[in-house]
Amino acid sequence: MTAPSQPLLEIAGLKVQFGQTKAVRGIDLSVMPGEAVAVLGESGSGKSVTGKAIMGLINRPGRVEGTVAFEGRNLVGRSERDLAAIRGPGIAMVFQDSLDALNPVYSVGNQIMEILTVRLGWDRGRAREEAIRLMEQVGIKEAETRLGDYPHQFSGGMRQRICIAMAIALKPRLLIADEPTTALDVTVQAGILRLINALRQESGMALLFVTHDLAVARQVATSLVVMYAGRVVERGKIDEIFARPSHPYTRALLASNPGAVAHWSQLQPIAGNPPDKATKVTGCAFAPRCPRAEPRCRAEAPELRDVMPGRQSRCHFAEEVAHV
Amino acid sequence: MSDRGRTKVLEVDRLTKHFGQAKALDDISFDIAEGEILAVVGESGSGKSTLARTILGLLDATAGEVRYRGTNLLTLDRRRMRQTRQHIQMIFQDPYASLHPRRRVHELVSEPWRVHRGVVERPQWRSRVAELLDQVGLPQSYADYYPARLSGGERQRVAIARALALAPDFLILDEPVSALDVSIQAQVIKLLMTLQLQFGFTAMFISHDLALVRLIASRVIVMYRGQIVESGDTRAIFEAPAHDYTRLLLSSSPSLEGPSAVESR
Amino acid sequence: MAISDLAVTRPARSSGRIGETLAQLSRSPLAFISAIVLVALVLVAVIGAPLLRDFANTQNLRLRFFPPFSLEHGWGYVLGADALGRSILAQLIVGARTSFLVAGATVAVASITGMTIGMVSGYFGGIVDAVLMRISDIIVTVPSLLLALAVLFVLEPSVVNLVLVLAIARLPVYLRVSRAQTLELRERVFVESSRALGTSDAAIIWRDIRPLVVPTVMTVAMLELASVMLAAAGLSFLGVGLQRPDVDWGTLVSEGREYLTRAWWATVFPGTAILITALSANLLSNWMRANADPLQAAAMEPTSSREEAARS
Ligand SMILES: Nc1ncnc2c1ncn2[C@@H]1O[C@H](COP(=O)(O)OP(=O)(O)OP(=O)(O)O)[C@@H](O)[C@H]1O
Ligand SMILES: Nc1ncnc2c1ncn2[C@@H]1O[C@H](COP(=O)(O)OP(=O)(O)OP(=O)(O)O)[C@@H](O)[C@H]1O
Ligand code: SF4
Ligand SMILES: [Mg+2]
Ligand SMILES: [Mg+2]
Numbered sequence: 001m002t003a004p005s006q007p008l009l010e011i012a013g014l015k016v017q018f019g020q021t022k023a024v025r026g027i028d029l030s031v032m033p034g035e036a037v038a039v040l041g042e043s044g045s046g047k048s049v050t051g052k053a054i055m056g057l058i059n060r061p062g063r064v065e066g067t068v069a070f071e072g073r074n075l076v077g078r079s080e081r082d083l084a085a086i087r088g089p090g091i092a093m094v095f096q097d098s099l100d101a102l103n104p105v106y107s108v109g110n111q112i113m114e115i116l117t118v119r120l121g122w123d124r125g126r127a128r129e130e131a132i133r134l135m136e137q138v139g140i141k142e143a144e145t146r147l148g149d150y151p152h153q154f155s156g157g158m159r160q161r162i163c164i165a166m167a168i169a170l171k172p173r174l175l176i177a178d179e180p181t182t183a184l185d186v187t188v189q190a191g192i193l194r195l196i197n198a199l200r201q202e203s204g205m206a207l208l209f210v211t212h213d214l215a216v217a218r219q220v221a222t223s224l225v226v227m228y229a230g231r232v233v234e235r236g237k238i239d240e241i242f243a244r245p246s247h248p249y250t251r252a253l254l255a256s257n258p259g260a261v262a263h264w265s266q267l268q269p270i271a272g273n274p275p276d277k278a279t280k281v282t283g284c285a286f287a288p289r290c291p292r293a294e295p296r297c298r299a300e301a302p303e304l305r306d307v308m309p310g311r312q313s314r315c316h317f318a319e320e321v322a323h324v
Numbered sequence: 325m326s327d328r329g330r331t332k333v334l335e336v337d338r339l340t341k342h343f344g345q346a347k348a349l350d351d352i353s354f355d356i357a358e359g360e361i362l363a364v365v366g367e368s369g370s371g372k373s374t375l376a377r378t379i380l381g382l383l384d385a386t387a388g389e390v391r392y393r394g395t396n397l398l399t400l401d402r403r404r405m406r407q408t409r410q411h412i413q414m415i416f417q418d419p420y421a422s423l424h425p426r427r428r429v430h431e432l433v434s435e436p437w438r439v440h441r442g443v444v445e446r447p448q449w450r451s452r453v454a455e456l457l458d459q460v461g462l463p464q465s466y467a468d469y470y471p472a473r474l475s476g477g478e479r480q481r482v483a484i485a486r487a488l489a490l491a492p493d494f495l496i497l498d499e500p501v502s503a504l505d506v507s508i509q510a511q512v513i514k515l516l517m518t519l520q521l522q523f524g525f526t527a528m529f530i531s532h533d534l535a536l537v538r539l540i541a542s543r544v545i546v547m548y549r550g551q552i553v554e555s556g557d558t559r560a561i562f563e564a565p566a567h568d569y570t571r572l573l574l575s576s577s578p579s580l581e582g583p584s585a586v587e588s589r
Numbered sequence: 590m591a592i593s594d595l596a597v598t599r600p601a602r603s604s605g606r607i608g609e610t611l612a613q614l615s616r617s618p619l620a621f622i623s624a625i626v627l628v629a630l631v632l633v634a635v636i637g638a639p640l641l642r643d644f645a646n647t648q649n650l651r652l653r654f655f656p657p658f659s660l661e662h663g664w665g666y667v668l669g670a671d672a673l674g675r676s677i678l679a680q681l682i683v684g685a686r687t688s689f690l691v692a693g694a695t696v697a698v699a700s701i702t703g704m705t706i707g708m709v710s711g712y713f714g715g716i717v718d719a720v721l722m723r724i725s726d727i728i729v730t731v732p733s734l735l736l737a738l739a740v741l742f743v744l745e746p747s748v749v750n751l752v753l754v755l756a757i758a759r760l761p762v763y764l765r766v767s768r769a770q771t772l773e774l775r776e777r778v779f780v781e782s783s784r785a786l787g788t789s790d791a792a793i794i795w796r797d798i799r800p801l802v803v804p805t806v807m808t809v810a811m812l813e814l815a816s817v818m819l820a821a822a823g824l825s826f827l828g829v830g831l832q833r834p835d836v837d838w839g840t841l842v843s844e845g846r847e848y849l850t851r852a853w854w855a856t857v858f859p860g861t862a863i864l865i866t867a868l869s870a871n872l873l874s875n876w877m878r879a880n881a882d883p884l885q886a887a888a889m890e891p892t893s894s895r896e897e898a899a900r901s
Pocket of ligand 5: 417
């Protein structure tokens with residue numbers, strides 16, 4: 001890990017708060033140009049909010065603190081105009097709720113073409129061809145005839161693919177994909193993951209892939225960031241983490257994977273609930289659910305620290321956890 | 325086939341649904357025995373959600389019959405259909421769209437009792453909602469939140485609480501956990517299965533997560549372009565898939581073992 | 590570390606509460622002033638009109654064309670007097686009541702009826718919908734003023750008739766808006782989820798769809814308030830509107846017009862009153878639209894602004 005180049009995206013101390021709700025409590029992560037990073041974490045751990053904060057899409061009364069540096073320039077606090085110039089060709093995002101992101105009153109072809117005509121000033125003929133190409137690229141059959149169809153005429157999975165087509169239309173340098181395949185069946189998911197990998201190889205696009213599916217994370221990314229309660233608890237190379245997790249939460253996450261057991265009764269959900277987002281956490285946020293917790297954990301908050309080469313963990317006993 | 329001798333809760337007979345020229349459902353027939361969990365798997369657009377909606381009468385079938393405990397649902401009058409719906413509940417695929425944006429969690433979960441009077445009396449609503457939220461692992465404070473404040477997983481748990489509110493006899497689960505992370509998935513699946521053991525409801529479980537299907541369903545039907553291409557015992561199908569599409573499905577499932585896609589290129 | 594409020598197009602959470610709406614209102618000076626103007630006018634109309642009704646119709650030929658801005662004959666004549674020596678100020682206040690009554694009642698009748706028909710029509714679709722939409726098309730093609738003119742020419746021009754005629758003429762606006770939105774909302778999964786629960790159609794329209802249609806209709810109604818006031822004024826102006834002793838601002842303008850060269854104030858003051866009201870209502874309506882509850886907005890326009898912003 002001695003990449004000399006500057007990170008494409010570097011987030012430091014990112015905090016997002018909605019009133020009393022601390023959605024993100026301090027995130028540090030970086031994405032190198034062309035790198036693929038997966039963000040893994042429990043529902044409500046702040047993954048989507050992180051993605052939106054990077055895009056500058058947190059609206060009042062949400063408050064953003066910390067820095068989000070894209071190509072060396074901090075985006076936090078920038079004007080809507082500056083951000084708009086970066087969104088699209090700089091950073092594009094496929095939203096988790098993108099099933100609802102398509103306008104029902106315009107045909108999908110129109111919606112894809114509009115991006116090209118408005119942002120690139122293309123004429124409609126050229127935009128149309130590109131729209132067809134994009135739709136084919138994301139695996140929609142007979143794209144030309146389906147161009148005039150409206151969103152409701154597509155199944156959930158197809159609509160999601162159209163959203164991906166729209167996100168990559170402007171060839172972004174960083175694609176943030178917020179659980180883009182959760183609504184898709186495995187064959188299409190495999191196709192989309194292959195597509196994203198291919199796009200990355202062609203264009204050198206970097207990827208921040210938000211997911212809660214460990215197996216999917218492994219399909220697209222080489223690095224992994226595990227989030228818990230609005231913070232990064234572990235990060236490093238994905239295969240190394242899966243082979244030897246150094247945080248009890250990562251370990252529990254791996255154990256609750258349905259692929260790992262033979263009957264539903266053997267599933268091991270992580271007991272309890274994540275901490276209330278309105279309260280201040282003292283000590284380790286995972287302590288109430290951690291099988292390894294000791295008194296020290298409740299008193300003293302662990303820092304994210306290097307525990308082995310290329311690996312950071314936010315646990316007092318990371319070394320021991322890794323060696324179980 | 326292990327469950328064949330038991331009472332049929334649902335019998336779907338030559339069900340067909342066309343959207344204009346497109347055949348979303350083409351001559352579908354299957355049945356579900358009491359207490360059974362039948363999984364429906366298939367690619368995006370193969371008609372799984374259409375099947376669920378047609379069974380519930382949310383879409384008008386082009387042809388065929390759907391019998392729930394012997395009565396054909398498709399010919400019921402409005403009033404009888406509404407009564408029957410007390411016993412059949414559905415959890416929708418997309419938790420971002422299935423909850424009314426202007427209703428608090430408490431109202432969403434108690435809504436079924438407003439529609440079907442007499443199931444739970446109004447004074448008990450608060451405490452029953454509290455119980456249901458607890459069962460699906462949500463803190464009490466969420467009762468006063470609007471869905472916009474909840475994450476995807478939290479919303480889906482609200483939808484599950486709402487579906488369980490009427491203690492249904494037959495539950496259609498349209499990819500209920502695909503929006504949830506694995507640890508909550510495990511929790512919700514365990515919850516659903518424990519409730520299933522407890523109340524013995526019958527379920528149709530639509531999913532594309534084969535790992536999950538393998539864990540909970542006794543039988544599977546595999547859909548492809550509006551048709552059933554394979555059906556049978558879960559284990560049998562997983563061990564010896566007969567149809568090409570089923571094989572593709574099995575091989576596409578991402579797994580934690582073996583080389584990862586990124587590394588292998 | 591600086592906490593920065595990012596640029597916002599919409600606040601991120603539901604207001605719902607009146608207090609919060611007021612707080613938001615105070616952040617937009619124009620809308621705030623508009624609201625104050627409208628409230629003040631309504632208060633004046635409600636409180637002042639009953640007291641001044643007789644005075645407004647008192648003729649005093651000695652004060653014919655008494656010019657404005659003079660306190661010689663007391664505050665009552667500060668805005669001058671008309672051809673029959675009636676106080677302009679008093680007539681304005683009495684007229685305000687009628688104008689607001691007519692406009693308010695028209696908008697209320699038209700919006701409630703239009704919204705109800707629109708939601709039912711949009712939700713059920715089919716033949717009823719087709720027929721209703723044709724009727725509405727016909728109403729739209731006939732200019733509302735012309736329609737009102739024709740009907741009022743035949744009927745007695747009373748407040749009730751005026752309201753009914755104007756309401757029918759303005760109905761299609763609400764009908765269309767609410768129908769279009771219902772058409773979209775009824776496809777939403779939460780509506781489907783209610784149907785799956787066994788909720789009756791009436792309950793779905795009332796409980797699921799109505800709350801999401803009302804804010805839009807309110808915004809439109811605000812705009813309409815101004816145009817109805819102008820339409821009523823137009824009818825009075827053409828002489829088929831109200832007759833004395835019912836007087837509204839339109840009547841005042843039309844009566845004063847005859848003497849425009851001798852006494853501009855008899856026309857200009859009521860005209861200005863109409864203008865100010867229309868302007869305030871317009872500004873407020875614009876603010877309402879821009880400030881629409883985001884939950885609402887999210888439910889209304891699936892391509893929510895942030896995603897558009899992200900792409901365009
Ligand atoms: N606009 C908002 N107002 C208030 N709270 C919010 C808002 N958006 C998100 N939150 C809160 O922030 C927390 C993190 O939400 P987020 O959507 O980032 O979770 P997530 O990690 O993406 O979960 P999931 O996997 O379920 O999508 C949630 O608990 C949510 O309640
Ligand atoms: N209202 C509609 N009008 C026209 N075609 C439709 C409509 N609803 C669904 N379809 C079509 O029917 C087919 C089946 O769609 P359906 O939503 O049932 O798929 P699905 O198996 O649930 O997919 P997914 O896994 O993506 O949810 C698709 O080709 C879709 O385009
Ligand atoms: S610090 Fe303690 S409580 Fe926290 S994860 Fe490590 S062992 Fe568990
Ligand atoms: Mg999310
Ligand atoms: Mg579906």
